[in-house]
Amino acid sequence: MKKLILTVAIVASGVSTFALSNPILNDQAAVTMVMNQEAFKAVAIDQLPEAVTAAVEKDFPGAAISQAHVNSSEQYKLTLSIEGSDSTVYADKDGAWLSEADIVSNTAE
Incomplete structure (x- = not known):
């Protein structure tokens, strides 16, 4: 019975230790995304550079x-x-198209 x-x-x-470690990683990812989103400010579509609108039309x-x-x-x-x-x-x-990783690394500087 003791065994x-x-x-x-x-x-x-063992199960509870494993279950506790995953939410911490998810919280850190959420904080990174919030910081990334705050770096951007809304701009009117008609104020976009011609190169950006041309790239959208082309690609x-x-x-x-x-x-x-x-x-x-x-x-x-x-x-x-x-x-x-x-x-x-x-x-x-x-x-020029950028990946999301390019945006994060440049805004962290």
């Missing part, structure tokens, strides 16, 4: 820019509406 109780206690503590035919945001490094976060669905893309002021 059964000891086995249950060990298994329960995403039929897409419409529904929202635009800019950060202090003149990097643009664009929400594109394509056939009823929304997608988010990032570009610099020259119309």
Whole structure:
């Protein structure tokens, strides 16, 4: 009987330790995303650089820019509406496409 109780206690503590470690990682990721989102400020679509709008027309035919945001490094976060669905893309002021990792590393400096 003692072995059964000891086995249950060990298994329960192992499972609870594993369950506690995952939310901490998720909270850190959420904080990073919030900080990344705060770096962008809304900008009127008609105030976008010509290079950015030309890149959208060239690489995403039929897409419409529904929202635009800019950060202090003149990097643009664009929400594109394509056939009823929304997608988010990032570009610099020259119309070159950026990955989200590029945005995070530049705003952290």
